[in-house]
Amino acid sequence: MTINCQPSEGLHLDFQSSPGSAREAVLAATHWLRTQGLSPEECQTWELVLAEATSNAVTHSNSKSPLRFHAFGTATSIEIQLIDRSSGFDWPDEPVLPEDDESEAGRGLFIIQQLTDQLCYLRGRGENLLRMSRARRTAKAKAEDLSATLDLMTGEVTSCYETLANIFRLSAEAAHDVPPVALAAKWLEELRQISGADFLSLRMLTPDGSQLAAFATAPADSFTTAFIDLGNTNIIESRAAIQKQDQWFDGFSVFDQADPLSYRGSAVSGIAHPLETGGQVIGVLTLGVCRAQWEPKAREINVVRSLGDFLGTLLHSLRSRDEATHSRLIKRELQIAADIQRSLLPAELPQSATLQCAGHLTTVGEVGGDFLDGIALADGGRLFVIADVMGKGVPAALFATAFRSLLHSHLDLATQPGELMSRLSASLFLELDRADMFITVQLAYVSADGLTLRACSAGHGPLLLAGGDQITEISADGPPIGVEEDATYPQQEADLNGITHLLMHTDGLSDATLPKGCGLGRDMLHHWLRATSVEGIDAWSSRDSLLHMHSIYQDKARAHDDATFVVLVRASALLQQPKNRTLTHAHR
Amino acid sequence: MNINTVTAPDELCSSTSRAWKDRVAQSIADQMEASIDLSNTRFIDSSGLGVLLSLNKALRARGGVLKLFNPSAAVSQLIELTRLHRVFDIIHA
Numbered sequence: 001m002t003i004n005c006q007p008s009e010g011l012h013l014d015f016q017s018s019p020g021s022a023r024e025a026v027l028a029a030t031h032w033l034r035t036q037g038l039s040p041e042e043c044q045t046w047e048l049v050l051a052e053a054t055s056n057a058v059t060h061s062n063s064k065s066p067l068r069f070h071a072f073g074t075a076t077s078i079e080i081q082l083i084d085r086s087s088g089f090d091w092p093d094e095p096v097l098p099e100d101d102e103s104e105a106g107r108g109l110f111i112i113q114q115l116t117d118q119l120c121y122l123r124g125r126g127e128n129l130l131r132m133s134r135a136r137r138t139a140k141a142k143a144e145d146l147s148a149t150l151d152l153m154t155g156e157v158t159s160c161y162e163t164l165a166n167i168f169r170l171s172a173e174a175a176h177d178v179p180p181v182a183l184a185a186k187w188l189e190e191l192r193q194i195s196g197a198d199f200l201s202l203r204m205l206t207p208d209g210s211q212l213a214a215f216a217t218a219p220a221d222s223f224t225t226a227f228i229d230l231g232n233t234n235i236i237e238s239r240a241a242i243q244k245q246d247q248w249f250d251g252f253s254v255f256d257q258a259d260p261l262s263y264r265g266s267a268v269s270g271i272a273h274p275l276e277t278g279g280q281v282i283g284v285l286t287l288g289v290c291r292a293q294w295e296p297k298a299r300e301i302n303v304v305r306s307l308g309d310f311l312g313t314l315l316h317s318l319r320s321r322d323e324a325t326h327s328r329l330i331k332r333e334l335q336i337a338a339d340i341q342r343s344l345l346p347a348e349l350p351q352s353a354t355l356q357c358a359g360h361l362t363t364v365g366e367v368g369g370d371f372l373d374g375i376a377l378a379d380g381g382r383l384f385v386i387a388d389v390m391g392k393g394v395p396a397a398l399f400a401t402a403f404r405s406l407l408h409s410h411l412d413l414a415t416q417p418g419e420l421m422s423r424l425s426a427s428l429f430l431e432l433d434r435a436d437m438f439i440t441v442q443l444a445y446v447s448a449d450g451l452t453l454r455a456c457s458a459g460h461g462p463l464l465l466a467g468g469d470q471i472t473e474i475s476a477d478g479p480p481i482g483v484e485e486d487a488t489y490p491q492q493e494a495d496l497n498g499i500t501h502l503l504m505h506t507d508g509l510s511d512a513t514l515p516k517g518c519g520l521g522r523d524m525l526h527h528w529l530r531a532t533s534v535e536g537i538d539a540w541s542s543r544d545s546l547l548h549m550h551s552i553y554q555d556k557a558r559a560h561d562d563a564t565f566v567v568l569v570r571a572s573a574l575l576q577q578p579k580n581r582t583l584t585h586a587h588r
Numbered sequence: 589m590n591i592n593t594v595t596a597p598d599e600l601c602s603s604t605s606r607a608w609k610d611r612v613a614q615s616i617a618d619q620m621e622a623s624i625d626l627s628n629t630r631f632i633d634s635s636g637l638g639v640l641l642s643l644n645k646a647l648r649a650r651g652g653v654l655k656l657f658n659p660s661a662a663v664s665q666l667i668e669l670t671r672l673h674r675v676f677d678i679i680h681a
Contacts, residue, residue: 022602044662047631055602101671102675103641104641105634105638107670108634114669271674297668
């Protein structure tokens with residue numbers, strides 16, 4: 001690098017076209033500027049201008065020839081020329097910033113243009129001249145620069161204080177059980193005052209994460225669209241949420257037809273800021289003005305971003321807290337309903353000298369819709385009942401409870417299951433129809449001598465009878481209770497001579513809805529019952545055997561239905577008496 | 589997860605930015621959040637801004653975030669002049 005520095009003639013400096021040499025030249029020129037009495041701020045501005053100019057020349061020059069600075073100072077201004085010997089380029093009339101805010105290059109000419117008072121680029125044959133000049137800042141101007149810096153710093157401190165003070169106030173208000181929407185609306189209005197925006201809107205992500213739902217606005221009730229589909233990234237707010245990045249818009253933005261911002265007219269500008277907590281987007285805060293251009297100060301944007309982020313996090317935690325409370329209440333209600341339902345089940349199933357029985361009820365979740373009962377009748381006979389209320393949870397348990405009460409109040413009809421079913425249907429139809437629910441039921445009456453079976457079904461699967469190798473299905477079928485107002489139910493009578501085992505079950509056992517090969521299925525049940533009959537297995541062991549098989553299949557298939565069954569065994573087929581409880585209840 | 593804070597050099601310009609970028613990109617390669625401490629950076633030009641934009645873009649591409657700490661008044665003014673305060677997450681401590 002060659003430096004020729006004489007105060008009267010200015011600075012003349014030749015240097016190589018490389019980043020390192022260019023940097024040295026810029027520092028040498030800056031040093032010379034200091035000797036000319038320029039303030040540190042002026043020197044720093046010139047340093048940036050010269051860095052951009054030389055960087056541009058080095059990067060874009062196709063020549064290895066040296067570059068040259070000529071610098072001159074007058075009483076009122078500084079002029080610096082940069083001469084290169086490349087083929088040059090066309091200097092744009094008005095250098096602008098890149099359209100893409102995140103472009104990594106393309107700002108150099110804009111910076112030079114902005115920071116100089118006069119600028120001229122002369123493109124010649126084999127030599128180009130860039131002439132840059134700036135007026136000297138006077139001593140008074142120097143004081144003004146200091147004042148401007150102080151203003152900037154004061155503004156920063158004030159905005160930080162303002163943000164913190166507002167966050168404390170917001171936290172305090174949130175602790176006073178203010179409804180989240182009211183809290184958000186109030187704070188959006190505060191933000192509107194702080195930022196000078198014409199409108200703000202807050203949208204929160206729906207629980208399924210597919211949409212942004214309107215939450216609050218300032219001014220109040222100025223939403224134009226309730227929901228925004230996150231799948232449409234042409235919508236500014238959707239794009240902010242999907243890309244987790246601020247989206248700026250102005251009078252030149254082209255809005256999608258579905259974009260709520262399009263309803264605010266063409267002259268709007270602003271920013272859509274995604275709100276995140278724990279790395280997950282929870283909503284979008286949008287603020288804008290009804291002008292084609294808006295240039296907010298960095299500190300204004302910082303305040304809005306900080307307060308917006310805090311408000312979003314606060315609302316998210318309030319919503320999570322409400323959901324947790326609601327969930328606890330629901331769980332408690334379900335526990336109570338489950339306790340009631342369990343109390344309605346018989347402690348034991350009624351045994352007799354001619355008939356033994358064992359049953360099992362598995363409930364998926366706290367409360368299921370399955371019901372079973374075994375009732376010893378006055379004539380010495382037994383009535384067995386299996387029912388399945390459509391659905392689960394509290395409504396299903398309530399109807400199971402009502403069904404049980406009605407059943408026990410009409411036991412005078414127990415020996416004629418068809419009539420009993422018709423009566424139950426007539427009594428429950430209106431309530432079930434109103435709730436859009438139904439119940440499938442199977443009733444089985446076995447006479448005191450154990451030789452006669454009368455069965456009736458309301459939309460239930462068949463009752464299975466086994467006598468050695470033979471399996472018979474009893475399907476005296478009418479519609480489920482709650483489907484037809486004046487339904488009648490046929491009953492079927494069967495002679496139990498030669499029959500050893502009977503099986504009543506809900507469809508949760510046979511799992512008709514499970515994928516083929518995963519459930520127990522009709523054929524498997526027939527196979528099991530045939531083997532059980534042939535081997536003369538008692539009711540207790542039969543129940544345990546079927547339960548074991550069911551549990552294996554349930555693990556594989558992850559069943560979502562309750563499974564309930566009753567095994568009846570005629571005493572003449574038994575080799576020993578059952579030794580444990582006749583009814584078991586499992587809860588998954 | 590620890591946030592990786594990298595101190596930017598005294599000068600972040602065309603003669604220094606490329607080498608610095610390579611070093612930083614390597615040190616935050618497996619980070620989801622990184623901070624660039626600009627409190628010691630006296631001078632930055634458009635090449636330096638380009639490096640910060642490049643790091644920001646790389647982090648965003650994997651769902652991360654880049655924060656700029658304590659830029660000086662001069663650096664802040666340049667960021668604002670080039671409207672990059674819209675892009676960067678700037679924190680004044």
